Amino acid sequence: MADRTCDVLVLGGGPGxxxxxxxxxxxGKSVVCVERDRTLGGTCVNVGCIPSKALxxxxxxxxxxxxxxAAHGITFGKVAIDVAAMHKRKDxxxxxxxxxxxxxxxxxxxxxxxxTGTLKGGNVVDVQAADxxxxxxxxxxxxxxxGSDPIALPFLPFDEERVLSNVxxxxxxxxxxxxxxxxxxxxxxxxxxxxxRLGAKVTVVExxxxxxxxxxxxxxxxxxxxxxxxxxxxxxxTKVTGATVEKKRVLLEIEKDGAKETLDAxxxxxxxxxxxxxRGVDAKALxxxxxxxxxxxxxxxxxxxxPRVYAIGDVAGGMLLxxxxxxxxxxxxxxxxxxxxxxxxxxxxxxxxxxxxxxxxGLTEQQAREGGREVRVGKFPFxxxxxxxxxxxxxGFIKLVADARTDTLLGAHLIGPQVSELVAEAVLAMEFxxxxxxxxxxxxxxxxxxxxxxxxALGVLGRAVHI
Ligand SMILES: Cc1cc2nc3c(=O)[nH]c(=O)nc-3n(C[C@H](O)[C@H](O)[C@H](O)COP(=O)(O)OP(=O)(O)OC[C@H]3O[C@@H](n4cnc5c(N)ncnc54)[C@H](O)[C@@H]3O)c2cc1C
Numbered sequence: 001m002a003d004r005t006c007d008v009l010v011l012g013g014g015p016g017x018x019x020x021x022x023x024x025x026x027x028g029k030s031v032v033c034v035e036r037d038r039t040l041g042g043t044c045v046n047v048g049c050i051p052s053k054a055l056x057x058x059x060x061x062x063x064x065x066x067x068x069x070a071a072h073g074i075t076f077g078k079v080a081i082d083v084a085a086m087h088k089r090k091d092x093x094x095x096x097x098x099x100x101x102x103x104x105x106x107x108x109x110x111x112x113x114x115x116t117g118t119l120k121g122g123n124v125v126d127v128q129a130a131d132x133x134x135x136x137x138x139x140x141x142x143x144x145x146x147g148s149d150p151i152a153l154p155f156l157p158f159d160e161e162r163v164l165s166n167v168x169x170x171x172x173x174x175x176x177x178x179x180x181x182x183x184x185x186x187x188x189x190x191x192x193x194x195x196x197r198l199g200a201k202v203t204v205v206e207x208x209x210x211x212x213x214x215x216x217x218x219x220x221x222x223x224x225x226x227x228x229x230x231x232x233x234x235x236x237x238t239k240v241t242g243a244t245v246e247k248k249r250v251l252l253e254i255e256k257d258g259a260k261e262t263l264d265a266x267x268x269x270x271x272x273x274x275x276x277x278x279r280g281v282d283a284k285a286l287x288x289x290x291x292x293x294x295x296x297x298x299x300x301x302x303x304x305x306x307p308r309v310y311a312i313g314d315v316a317g318g319m320l321l322x323x324x325x326x327x328x329x330x331x332x333x334x335x336x337x338x339x340x341x342x343x344x345x346x347x348x349x350x351x352x353x354x355x356x357x358x359x360x361x362g363l364t365e366q367q368a369r370e371g372g373r374e375v376r377v378g379k380f381p382f383x384x385x386x387x388x389x390x391x392x393x394x395x396g397f398i399k400l401v402a403d404a405r406t407d408t409l410l411g412a413h414l415i416g417p418q419v420s421e422l423v424a425e426a427v428l429a430m431e432f433x434x435x436x437x438x439x440x441x442x443x444x445x446x447x448x449x450x451x452x453x454x455x456x457a458l459g460v461l462g463r464a465v466h467i
Contacts, residue, residue, distance in 0.1 A: 348361065
């Protein structure tokens with residue numbers, strides 16, 4: 001078929017790729033974005049951030065109606081969950097978001113080449129459509145944004161029926177009797193929470209001594225306590241050693257300190273991590289340098305080892321988060337357009353959308369101390385916040401970590417109601433190289449959850465008022 005040329009070709013239409021494409025178009029480039037799926041938006045919009053949050057929302061309302069509404073004087077008849085309706089709503093939300101990206105492409109005159117791209121030398125990309133036709137593009141600059149794939153356990157391959165990745169876990173057709181989640185990280189805890197709220201027995205098996213690796217130790221302790229109280233059966237320090245997959249169940253062998261046990265699950269979600277997906281990019285043949293985890297090596301301007309080839313998002317490693325992918329996409333597009341953009345990773349928030357929510361930015365207390373810094377810590381619990389008490393959501397706290405000498409804010413660690421939103425204040429403060437005093441001297445509306453942030457900042461200075 002026809003050969004085409006463009007200024008920028010983006011391989012992959014996820015949050016990294018589509019944002020890079022739009023930003024490059026805003027900067028006057030002719031842009032082609034290659035996406036093999038039938039919809040744009042990548043993992044995040046189709047089988048990640050958006051559908052998982054839609055299910056978390058539904059299951060949260062269900063649990064409120066069933067368990068908490070009566071305390072407000074609200075009573076229902078029998079509260080029931082229609083799983084098919086829940087999935088339809090989730091699918092509608094996903095479809096609207098995908099259409100939104102298509103609209104943005106039209107608005108910015110980005111061409112969507114629908115098909116699977118293969119990167120060849122000299123920035124030539126073959127795009128094979130579903131009907132087999134191949135279009136060859138030659139681009140001045142190429143951005144690799146091919147995302148990541150879930151990691152399977154060697155003895156437990158995904159069938160998306162009994163052994164699920166995120167894809168299958170987002171479309172389980174009925175509430176499972178017993179869902180076992182292998183992996184106590186973000187994805188496992190979020191999706192495990194969905195199905196527990198809807199009535200499943202959920203067991204979380206984590207190899208490490210604690211859930212949520214990488215998060216502040218005090219936050220993890222509080223989260224572990226809250227999740228167990230809700231009924232999640234959390235098994236830390238526990239290894240999955242084998243499995244038998246039957247037609248309607250999976251027998252999972254686990255082992256802790258030499259003691260063996262078999263879990264009888266009707267479904268198993270394997271959420272042990274994700275790996276860079278280099279589909280259509282033969283790194284070896286191209287001479288593209290990879291890092292130890294198979295991620296594409298990039299510099300702070302998203303340049304790879306190949307001239308005029310950039311990589312962004314999950315395929316470039318680091319934090320596997322949509323907003324990190326988006327920011328890298330902006331940087332790559334701006335560098336291509338000759339702007340002095342560069343990434344810095346010091347103030348990228350991470351959120352766990354369980355209940356209570358968990359959010360973090362910057363260094364944990366432990367990381368700061370291990371890095372040789374003297375720190376001061378301020379903590380304030382939601383149980384002492386008026387707004388949290390009106391909502392009946394007083395679990396959790398905010399913890400701020402500041403440099404003891406300069407008071408510069410180094411990190412914020414939050415667990416509690418709506419901390420996915422509250423963390424933005426700390427992110428902004430850190431972007432401005434702010435101090436805990438800057439937050440402490442800022443007037444926060446009363447009564448709001450955000451007063452907890454102010455009080456934690458006052459706590460760093462040793463003068464919290466409301467505790
Ligand atoms: C269950 C789950 C929940 C998540 N929740 C959150 C969250 O709440 N917040 C958050 O920040 N992150 C979340 N994430 C992570 C987030 O989804 C990823 O970090 C993000 O999608 C990465 O974006 P990306 O553009 O790098 O890759 P992707 O979104 O994976 O997009 C890559 C795209 O490239 C396409 N592609 C690959 N190779 C080719 C090829 N050769 N030709 C054509 N197309 C190709 C793929 O089809 C895909 O659409 C979640 C992930 C999962 C699995």
